[in-house]
Structure formats: structure tokens, C-alpha cells
Amino acid sequence: MGLILPQSGLSRRRLLQISGLSGMGVLMGGCGTSLFADRVGQTFEPLNQIVEEALLSQNPVPEFSSSAIEPDQLLINTFDMTPQLDPLQFLLTIDGEVGRPMQLSMTDIQAMPLTSMVIRHVCVEGWAAIVQWGGVRLQELIQLAQPKPGARYVYFKSADGYYESWDLASSVHPQTLMAYQKNGQPLPIENGAPLRLAAPIKLGYKQSKWVTQITLVNELLPTKGYWEDFGYEWFAGI
Ligand SMILES: Nc1nc2c(c(=O)[nH]1)N[C@H]1C(S)=C(S)[C@@H](COP(=O)(O)O)O[C@H]1N2
Numbered sequence: 714m715g716l717i718l719p720q721s722g723l724s725r726r727r728l729l730q731i732s733g734l735s736g737m738g739v740l741m742g743g744c745g746t747s748l749f750a751d752r753v754g755q756t757f758e759p760l761n762q763i764v765e766e767a768l769l770s771q772n773p774v775p776e777f778s779s780s781a782i783e784p785d786q787l788l789i790n791t792f793d794m795t796p797q798l799d800p801l802q803f804l805l806t807i808d809g810e811v812g813r814p815m816q817l818s819m820t821d822i823q824a825m826p827l828t829s830m831v832i833r834h835v836c837v838e839g840w841a842a843i844v845q846w847g848g849v850r851l852q853e854l855i856q857l858a859q860p861k862p863g864a865r866y867v868y869f870k871s872a873d874g875y876y877e878s879w880d881l882a883s884s885v886h887p888q889t890l891m892a893y894q895k896n897g898q899p900l901p902i903e904n905g906a907p908l909r910l911a912a913p914i915k916l917g918y919k920q921s922k923w924v925t926q927i928t929l930v931n932e933l934l935p936t937k938g939y940w941e942d943f944g945y946e947w948f949a950g951i
């Protein structure tokens with residue numbers, strides 16, 4: 714039985730491989746009271762207090778029905794080039810202020826629980842679209858990597874040179890996804906395949922496409938985000 718995901722493929726053995734750990738008992742510590750542990754039904758490190766507080770303060774945004782999806786309204790908005798990432802070679806790095814830095818393949822990520830949502834994407838350039846995104850909750854990835862107590866912000870690096878930073882609370886919001894599906898189909902390359910941020914709580918420019926690296930940090934760096942560093946608002950909540 715996979716300890717992490719009983720019905721699907723991310724086994725304890727694979728988790729040890731991806732996290733670079735091999736000793737027995739590494740995952741067996743903790744009191745098992747975290748939300749993550751409860752959800753996946755296993756003993757796991759407790760969440761740090763900051764993540765628990767962030768999770769408790771989250772209110773879900775109302776979603777739309779599938780019939781409300783506006784497939785033609787989601788415009789492609791890419792500042793430069795469209796990177797062609799091979800999904801079979803792709804690895805997502807999670808590092809920084811985490812106890813267990815890791816690299817995950819798309820197979821690893823797609824073995825985790827799939828969350829689907831129909832939300833409105835809002836671009837500051839004056840357009841919006843109701844879109845379905847499917848993917849893994851960023852919350853799950855962050856918890857898997859075991860954030861250190863000081864972790865407060867999350868940086869996202871993209872293959873086209875784009876970069877973003879989010880506060881931890883928004884990052885662990887239940888509707889903040891690392892999406893690999895759009896409108897019920899595999900995510901198209903121009904929309905950020907194989908993996909992009911998607912959330913109804915922040916403006917479009919916060920939602921990085923082609924994300925290759927997620928880095929937890931204690932403090933914001935002087936560079937906060939591609940558009941933010943041209944003067945756009947950093948929090949950019951909707
Ligand atoms: N890597 C990367 N991510 C990005 C952008 C970009 O240029 N590069 N543009 C942002 C902006 S301004 C918007 S509105 C959305 C657009 O997403 P879409 O092209 O899938 O509609 O992506 C965001 N994420």
C-alpha cells in the first residue's frame with residue numbers, strides 16, 4: 714500500500730527516492746494530527762504552525778458550473794517566448810526552506826489527488842474568462858516538502874524566465890492549484906504545460922505558466938515578480 718496516497722501511485726518507496734532519503738523511519742515521526750496526515754490517513758510530520766494558521770484562515774471562493782466555462786475568452790498572455798517542455802523529462806523542483814527538498818516528475822504529481830475547479834481568470838489588461846483547471850493543490854506539494862518554521866513566502870520560477878512570489882497563506886489556499894488540465898483536457902503548451910499556477914484569489918499575472926521550481930523563503934527578495942518589478946501590485950488579490 715502506498716503510505717502517502719493509498720489509492721494511487723506515489724508510494725513510500727518512491728517518496729523516499731524523490732526526497733533523497735533512504736533510512737527507515739524517516740516518515741514515521743510526528744503525532745499524525747496534521748490536516749495532511751488526516752487526509753491521507755498516515756502518520757506524518759505535523760505541519761508547522763505558520764502553515765496550520767494559514768490553512769485555517771482560508772475561505773473558498775464560489776465556483777461556477779461547467780456550463781459556464783468560456784473557452785474562447787481565455788486569451789494567451791505570454792511576455793516573451795513559449796517554452797517547449799518535454800513532460801516525460803520534466804521535473805518540478807521544490808526547495809528552499811523545506812526539510813525535504815525534492816524533485817517530482819509529472820507521473821509523481823499526477824499520482825497525487827486531482828482537484829478540479831471552475832473559476833474566473835482575471836487579467837489586468839481588461840479581459841476575464843471562466844475556465845476549468847485541474848491539478849494538484851499546491852498545499853499538498855508544500856506539505857510534502859515539509860516547510861521549515863520560518864518559511865513565509867513562495868517563489869515560482871518559470872521556463873520562459875518569468876518569476877513570481879506569493880505569500881504562504883495564498884499558496885496553501887485550497888483553490889491554489891498546480892494545474893495540468895484546462896477545460897477537461899491536458900493543459901495546452903501555450904497555457905503553461907506541463908504545470909502552471911491557477912487560483913481564483915489572485916490576478917492573472919500571479920499565475921505562472923511553465924513552473925519548474927518552487928522555492929520557500931523566509932523573506933521576500935528585492936525581485937518579487939516579473940510584472941511587480943515593473944511596478945504592478947505584489948499581493949494582487951481579487
Ligand atoms: N511564465 C509565464 N507565466 C505567465 C505569463 C507569462 O508571460 N509567462 N503571463 C501571465 C499573465 S499576465 C496572465 S493573464 C496569464 C495568462 O494565462 P494564459 O496565457 O493561459 O491565458 O498567465 C500569467 N502567467
Ligand SMILES: [Mo]
Nearest residue numbers: 836837917918
Ligand atoms: Mo494578465
